[in-house]
Amino acid sequence: MSEPLLSVRDLRVAFRSDKKNREVLHGVSFDVNAGETVAIVGESGSGKSTTVAAIIDLLPGTGTVTDGSILLDGKNLVTASRVDMERIRGREIGYVPQDPMSNLNPVWSIGFQVKEAVRANGLAQGRREVHERAVEVLQQAGLQDAARRMHQFPHQFSGGMRQRALIGIGLAADPKLLIADEPTSALDVTVQRVILDHLASLTSERGTSVLLITHDLGLAGERADRIIVMNRGEIVEAGPSAEILSNPRHPYTQRLVAAAPSLASKRIGAGAHSGADAGGAPAVVEVRDLTKEYTIRTGGLSHERFLAVDGVSFSIPRGKTLALVGESGSGKSTVAKMLLQLEKPTDGEILVDGAATSTMSRADVFRLRRRMQPVFQDPYGSLDPLRSIGSLISEPLHVHGIGTREEQHKRSLELLDQVALPRELASRYPNELSGGQRQRVAIARALALKPDIVVLDEAVSALDVLVQDQILQLLSDLQDELGLTYLFITHDLAVVRVAADMVCVMEKGRIVEQGTVDDIFANPQEEYTRRLLDAIPGATLPIGGAGL
Structure with a gap:
């Protein structure tokens, strides 16, 4: 059997906080073979995005790989130099991040940013050739009227259109491995299908592997050869997609499968809402x-x-x-x-x-x-990165003059409970939370004024x-x-x-x-x-x- 394209062994990652290291990945091991699509699923904060950030050496400043190895075509990325990683990122490993607004520069046009990626990866030379290649990149990502859209800025794009631009950039250099962190969470289902069909064609025609990070079990089951289920920094179950979804063995996987909405589901609170x-x-x-x-x-x-x-x-x-x-x-x-x-x-x-x-x-x-x-x-984009979570949730109360500071703080803690977040997050900041956790904070903030x-x-x-x-x-x-x-x-x-x-x-x-x-x-x-x-x-x- 041939060696896997990506081999992760006993990966451990820790974050430094208050002069102490807190381990968040506890011995994660898995392989991705050439031409294979592997999906990592699990709830927000389970370690999915931290795993891929470690693979491409983009952990936050407080994060460190403390043990384990990450081999790409036999080369250990954990010990690779910064120069080597800059060459590998984009050309050998493509990356599509989850949050489109914070990953596109708001003062540069979409076309300028795509052209920058084309030049950085050596995909074209000369002004005209770079422009034509940039238009092609956006067309491949499913963006209609790409030539005209090149002149627009991120704030003039819908969330789904911004995500498609990032997908185009990630695929631009035809990498061996594409890491897609919730690549279609902002896309409507028809465009999602266009994008995922394009990823599938890359896998079959060019031998490109895909490591898909998603909370959408339907997407994982339909598009991935294998599913890896993570919970609290550990892999709790892994196997062929159809087997995982039809016969989940771990209690956590069973809960995930049961909670997934489908067209066969019934209206929540159907007795009260008709x-x-x-x-x-x-x-x-x-x-x-x-x-x-x-x-x-x-x-x-x-x-x-x-x-x-x-x-x-x-x-x-x-x-x-x-x-x-x-x-x-x-x-x-x-x-x-x-x-x-x-x-x-x-x-x-x-x-x-x-x-x-x-x-x-x-x-x-x-x-x-x-x-x-x-x-x-x-x-x-809707949460001030310089304010704590507790302050963000209680801000509407302050703006409208409701309650004392103590009452506002108490209300913010109650709202954290309501959206299933631990109260200790009140003192933390948006960049310390996962995408799903940040969205829960946004919902708590909206509910503050009842x-x-x-x-x-x-x-x-x-x-x-x-x-x-x-x-x-x-x-x-x-x-x-x-x-x-x-x-x-x-x-x-x-x-x-x-x-x-x-x-x-x-x-x-x-x-x-x-x-x-x-x-x-x-x-x-x-x-x-x-x-x-x-x-x-x-x-x-x-x-x-x-x-x-």
């Missing part, structure tokens, strides 16, 4: 013929108009959940920003409890924001299935208890199945289909909706539903 009676409740949010038009730069002094939202109308009854679904760039998040008064509509109106938000004074908008709180898609309306923009996309299950159950319980109204924006239709009463399907800025979740999922009328449902990874695999 899409059929939604018409009887008064509408707390009404959106009428909402339109948003942007002017975008196309190069030089030329500009053109882009219609992001085109005549969108819907209403959300009090105490219900409406899901907006659609591909990346379909206008979902733009609708949410207009509802939150972060963007001004070009036309149309938004009413909250019958009051038009367009005519509200600044004081009225401030009061409205106490009742309407957001949870954004990008947890790192709002009436919560706008959740991909609020559970960064969470592992166990915590996702807890958060969705928490949101359902709060809705029952407080009569909360949710606008739930997501690309994950399996989550929509368990979390929403009604659904609006968006395509290119317009709503093409809307109705109750049961009706839309059982009998979709539009081909576009059917494509979204068909593209869900692992839809036919034996996972999910047991815990719901």
Whole structure:
């Protein structure tokens, strides 16, 4: 049998804190063979991302490999020099990080950053050749109209489009091994399929290996040859994907499989939430013929108009959940920003409890924001890196003058409990947390004021299935208890199945289909909706539903 491309043996990693070393990886060992796709799954904080950071020598400054070996084609990366690692990264090991906003420079255009990667990896020479190769990189990653998009900046891209740019950069040099850390967590299911099909073609045609880090068991089961399950810095189970999902042996793996949502799952709190009676409740949010038009730069002094939202109308009854679904760039998040008064509509109106938000004074908008709180898609970008977790969670209370400092601190600890985070995290900072943990902090912060309306923009996309299950159950319980109204924006239709009463399907800025979740999922009328449902990874695999 040939030697594996990547061989990790007895890997131990520790982080230094308060002059003490705290071990977070405890003797991790696994192989990745040439042309093989291996998925590492586990809940947030289980050690998945720390493992890959150790492989490519990108551990935070306080992290150290204390023991073990990492062999790539027989070369020990643990003892490799900095110069050697800089050569290996990109050319031999490609890397797609989880968080697109913090990994793209906000002051440089997307095209400039892709060209920089093309030059650094020696993929093209000359200005014209570099530009053409950069456009090709973005096209391969599934980005439509790549040549025009080259001039835009990260903040002008949706979360999914930013992630596709990072995927393109990671694949640019055709590496032997691609490490993909939650590469499609920000992508809608149809683009996800394009990207994953591209990864599969690399594996089969060029012998590229893929080490996939994911919390999506459906994706892991559909795309990986083998699955490695991690918990608390250790591998608890490993084996062929179909075997792990159909016959999990370790109790932790069994919990993961049971918690995974699927199209066969039932609505959480189905007894209390019925899409059929939604018409009887008064509408707390009404959106009428909402339109948003942007002017975008196309190069030089030329500009053109882009219609992001085109005549969108819907209403959300009090105490219900409406899901907006659609591909990346379909206008979902733009609708949410207009509802939150972060963007001004070009036309149309938004009413909250019958009051038009367009005519509200600044004081009225401030009061409205106490009742309407957001949870954004990008947890790192929405949390101040210079403030502690406890301070971030209690900040809305401070801004709105609610409670004493002691009461605010107590409330922040209660919220950490609610989102399944240990209280000791209150003194830590966002960069010390995993992506899923940061998203839980963002949810806790949104709940601090006990709002009436919560706008959740991909609020559970960064969470592992166990915590996702807890958060969705928490949101359902709060809705029952407080009569909360949710606008739930997501690309994950399996989550929509368990979390929403009604659904609006968006395509290119317009709503093409809307109705109750049961009706839309059982009998979709539009081909576009059917494509979204068909593209869900692992839809036919034996996972999910047991815990719901």
